[in-house]
Amino acid sequence: MVSAVLLSAGRGKRAGVKKQFVRIGGVPLYELSLRVLREAGITDIVLVVPEGEEVRRPDVRIIVGGPERMDSVYNGVKAARGEYVLVHDSARANVSPEVIRRVMEAEGDVVVPAVRSPDSVLYDGAYADRDRVLLVQTPQKVRRELYLEAYERAKRKGKIYTDEGSLIYGEMGIEPTLVEGDRWNFKVTYPEDLNVLRRLKVERRTLFGYDVHHLTAGRPLFLGGVKVSDEVGAAGHSDGDAVLHAVVDALLSFMGYGDIGSVFPDTDPRWEGAKSTVFVKRTMEFARERGISVSRLDITVILERPKLGPFREEIVRSLSRLFSVPEEDVSLKAKSGNGLYPDRVEVFALVEVTVPDRSPRKG
Numbered sequence: 551m552v553s554a555v556l557l558s559a560g561r562g563k564r565a566g567v568k569k570q571f572v573r574i575g576g577v578p579l580y581e582l583s584l585r586v587l588r589e590a591g592i593t594d595i596v597l598v599v600p601e602g603e604e605v606r607r608p609d610v611r612i613i614v615g616g617p618e619r620m621d622s623v624y625n626g627v628k629a630a631r632g633e634y635v636l637v638h639d640s641a642r643a644n645v646s647p648e649v650i651r652r653v654m655e656a657e658g659d660v661v662v663p664a665v666r667s668p669d670s671v672l673y674d675g676a677y678a679d680r681d682r683v684l685l686v687q688t689p690q691k692v693r694r695e696l697y698l699e700a701y702e703r704a705k706r707k708g709k710i711y712t713d714e715g716s717l718i719y720g721e722m723g724i725e726p727t728l729v730e731g732d733r734w735n736f737k738v739t740y741p742e743d744l745n746v747l748r749r750l751k752v753e754r755r756t757l758f759g760y761d762v763h764h765l766t767a768g769r770p771l772f773l774g775g776v777k778v779s780d781e782v783g784a785a786g787h788s789d790g791d792a793v794l795h796a797v798v799d800a801l802l803s804f805m806g807y808g809d810i811g812s813v814f815p816d817t818d819p820r821w822e823g824a825k826s827t828v829f830v831k832r833t834m835e836f837a838r839e840r841g842i843s844v845s846r847l848d849i850t851v852i853l854e855r856p857k858l859g860p861f862r863e864e865i866v867r868s869l870s871r872l873f874s875v876p877e878e879d880v881s882l883k884a885k886s887g888n889g890l891y892p893d894r895v896e897v898f899a900l901v902e903v904t905v906p907d908r909s910p911r912k913g
């Protein structure tokens with residue numbers, strides 16, 4: 551059996567944040583590697599975290615890391631159950647199932663994935679022969695007992711190694727079996743690397759929503775969660791907030807719930823006069839469960855009166871709060887309808903969402 555140790559014990563010295571917990575498409579960064587390890591068929595997974603960050607989850611074992619990377623690896627390898635252990639840095643969150651399989655299937659006490667350098671290399675001021683330079687990645691596979699012994703030897707001498715291959719070579723003289731890595735299996739090191747990772751891992755989709763309500767006298771009018779009139783309001787079962795309905799409708803249908811009418815039917819007395827913000831809260835819960843987040847809203851409201859101009863900022867702020875999207879990514883356009891829509895409010899909404907990429911990247 552092969553186990554995996556996923557290192558997430560970094561203290562964020564270089565990136566300025568604990569990058570393993572930064573959310574990418576709605577999930578913490580370490581989760582991306584976790585998914586690929588599982589996809590490769592590994593069931594015994596040890597997640598090594600910093601002290602005080604012991605996340606609770608039933609599907610992995612949580613172990614606290616040590617002062618150096620190799621101490622964290624040791625804690626994880628000791629807890630692993632397999633004869634062989636894959637050690638992977640969660641910062642290499644774009645690892646492919648193919649690299650994992652190559653490392654798993656190769657024979658040897660130590661297996662290390664590596665790639666050639668695409669750049670020329672200067673070593674001590676002189677050009678090195680690029681064909682003899684290899685850049686070493688993770689996951690690295692080690693025989694469990696061998697790693698534990700090599701670590702204990704290094705520890706007695708106070709020596710520090712930066713990866714498993716160098717530790718075992720340095721202490722036991724055993725050369726690693728090399729397999730082809732993947733140049734996209736890069737290590738998230740600097741803050742801008744997170745943006746690159748987001749572009750690779752997060753898919754964006756644009757959804758469309760629409761709603762129309764008849765306006766009647768003597769009801770308040772709500773748009774985007776803001777009351778814009780007391781005199782003439784939208785007829786409808788709930789508070790008739792056509793902006794919220796259009797966005798919620800787009801989201802629910804994208805997530806496979808049919809539409810707003812199937813989740814909050816107007817035949818259900820629970821929704822009689824309900825605030826539409828209740829629909830938003832429930833919809834956003836569904837979205838969070840799926841790792842979906844709203845990244846942009848572009849809304850057009852057609853309404854004769856009242857004029858929406860004075861309410862625009864308040865509506866944008868309200869939508870930003872309700873859908874957890876930055877204010878600068880909410881646009882709201884108000885059209886008068888040129889006299890064609892005296893008795894109704896009509897809303898068109900484009901909703902851009904980010905979804906985690908669950909499919910393995912090819913190649």
Ligand code: MG
Nearest residue numbers: 761762792795
């Ligand atoms: Mg409606």
